[in-house]
Amino acid sequence: MKRIISVLMENAPGSLSRIVGLFSQRGYNVDSLCVAPTDDSSLSRLTIITHGDDKAIEQITKQVNKLIDVLRVVDLTENAHIERELMLIKVLTPTDAIRAEVKRNVDIFRARIVDVNASNYTIEITGTTEKLDAFADTMKQSAEIIESSRTGVCGLARGERALRVS
Amino acid sequence: MKMMSGAAMVVEALKDVGVELVFGYPGGAVLDIYDALFAQDQVKHVLVRHEQAAAHMADGYARSTGKTGTVLVTSGPGATNTITGIATAYMDSIPMVILSGQVPSMHIGEDAFQETDMVGCSRPIVKHSFLVKKATDIPQAIAKAYYIANTGRPGPVVVDLPKDLVNIADEHPYVFPDDVTMRSYQPTLKGHNKQIKKAVEVLLSAKRPVMYVGGGAITAEADSRLIGLAEKLNLPVTCTLMGLGAFPGTHCQSLGMLGMHGTLEANKTMHNSDCILALGARFDDRVTNNVAKFCPNATIIHVDIDPTSISKTVNAHIPVVGSVDKVLDQLESHIGDIDEQQQKHKLSEWWEQIEQWRAKKCLNYAKGVDQIKPQEVIESLYKHTDGKAFVSSDVGQHQMFAALYYPFAKPRQWINSGGLGTMGFGLPAAMGVQFANPNAISAVVTGDGSIQMNIQELSTCLQYNLPIKVISLNNRALGMVRQWQDMIYKGRHSHSYMESMPDFVKLAEAYGHVGIRVNHPDELDDAMRECFSHTDRLVFMDIAVDQNEHVYPMQIKYGAMDDMRLSKTERT
Secondary structure, eight states: OEEEEEEEEEOOTTHHHHHHHHHHHTTOOOSEEEEEEOSSTTEEEEEEEEEOOHHHHHHHHHHHHHSTTEEEEEEGGGSOEEEEEEEEEEEEOOSHHHHHHHHHHHHHTTOEEEEEOSSEEEEEEEEOHHHHHHHHHHHHHHSEEEEEEEOOOEEEESTTOOOOOO | OEEEEHHHHHHHHHHHTTOOEEEEOOOGGGHHHHHHHHTOSSSEEEEOSSHHHHHHHHHHHHHHHSSOEEEEEOSTHHHHTTHHHHHHHHHTTOOEEEEEEEOOGGGTTTTOTTOOOHHHHHGGGOSEEEEOOSGGGHHHHHHHHHHHHTSSSOOEEEEEEEGGGGOTTOEEEEOOOSOOOBTTBOOOOSOOHHHHHHHHHHHHHOSSEEEEEOHHHHHTTOHHHHHHHHHHHTOOEEEOTTTBTTBOTTSTTEEEEOSTTOOHHHHHHHHHOSEEEEESOOOOHHHHSSGGGSOTTOEEEEEESOGGGTTSSSOOSEEEESOHHHHHHHHHHHHOSOOHHHHHHHTHHHHHHHHHHHHTOTTOOOOOSSSBOHHHHHHHHHHHTTTOSEEEEOSSHHHHHHHHHSOOOSTTSEEOOOSSOOTTOHHHHHHHHHHHOTTSOEEEEEETTGGGGSTTHHHHHHHTTOOOEEEEEEOSBOHHHHHHHHHHSTTOOTTOBOSOOOOHHHHHHHTTSEEEEEOSHHHHHHHHHHHHHOTTSOEEEEEEBOTTOOOOSEEOTTSOTTOEEOSSSOBO
16 A cells, blocks of 8 residues: 655755665665755755555555654545645647647646747646646647656645644 | 864863773874874773774674763774674664764865765664764764763764864863754653553563563663563563563573574464564564564554664554663563462463473583583583673674573673674674673683684783683584575585684784683583683684584575574474
């Protein structure tokens, strides 16, 4: 089952390599990884998408928590949460018909065209992984995809729950 | 504010954290630090012959005292040579700090001479590591390293020091931190009260309880509490390879070691129990055998300071995160006053059953007529040291014989590489023990394979006059490998024997020590007496033992805990 593990850790050199190393060392899966400093610049927040049974996920959260630089770990999937991912996708638009079809789909998915060239559009879309997958599939049917890049998922718990240093 | 060079800061910080002894080897990147060491005599330095041995010495020093061991090595090969020693300490949760030199900051990443990414190389086998970026950060990094290494579940910590930071020509203000606590590192020591309550309920209502004690009990110095609780509740106690001595092997409630080469009574008791109180043990595969068949009727109370150890392999019904000493105090106070006679009576049937298993005397063996049996050697060692020696061990058959035939009465007496199984560990570990305990007997039980993996340290022993007793069980083969080849590979001894064995007596003598060769069972007692009569010399006992002896009991692969071979012909 897919899980979203959110990690709050010291924004120190080498911290990220410890997390990444831990996953490969212990044979855990990483489907995506998203990391950046938080509003408090001394902290980084990571969101790891992984999958495994309950026992594996329990070990993953415990092992990540055990790293000295890590302050908090939470499995967001356990409760209501918001997850978002951003994708940039560049598609070939050689004809008016293709341009129109791409534009129509962009509107339907509430994506945005962020760069226009003689022969291609670059589109930005934000949403859940499923939405991005669906958009990419749709694009594939109407135009040739030149390249795409995704940020990986980041997420927050809904409501009052929060991952912060108390 | 004191002004000093980065190199002087390293030494000053070591003094401030209370380090007395450093095991190391100089080289280009740490010459400044060695210069600073030269200028003082508070922090003593032991010059080893190979950096791997430095780490094992620091390890033996730490295991025998509970203090953090310290290693100082240069960059590149100096640092990478310590890797096996670091991994050994990591697997067995031993507090150690490794100070490694690094090429100057501006050359990091350039594949400079003797450059390796030590923080990267060691990452999977350290509790934490620091690559120091500014000279003024040195005291803080060192203080934190020692704090992390020896709190919570202990482990090795690497501090990588680029050469430009420790330059003796540049002075910086030295500030040793008052406080090294970290918001991201706060080990849980006390067990959760709700869990303690549940544990006590299960423990008191159990009809067939057993206490399963691991190395965590030694780390937590919980031995007297263990004896207290075991006696109060009349519990049978078994120790893991790492836990030997945490509960006295000589105590009437001790069942000895459990697991792959555990005693029949220990494994039977575990398998048939209805409640296992696991204290600082981690349900390692060398204990559980097939997890799916593990102790089917037992409610498992698992006490460990490291949450990742709990329910990693075997599911715990009542997990308790905390240090063994604190949790034992909590259990004790929660149990309060009970009628000990009634408790004894309640478990009398269970004990009767255990006594029947004990009566099988699974450690009996046929004494040698022409050839010395390895078991006899350990029994003789026990006799001649009055059971009071520090016994370090290498890895292989001799290790298991020592674990089974030398009942350790005190914690920290038994020093072995349990988790990683590092051949070459024994001699340097025994040296670390001897440095830390100059007046004690430090013996190493080894074999002709293991001893040759760090034999160069015999030279260090002479330099520092370490009167270690090397008890080498020489069977002209890699015994444990050979045993498995006999049992599983139909006796095909693929590369498990050595055809060019050195003359160990001459070798010992060449290094300036006493060498004694023992060939016949009749000579053993006298030879052992002679060995221990040399109180101020290192004695190398080269004892020819029966090559065909196997270690028994032995669990049968894929079976339950109590599926065991008791001899070459008998099984449970």
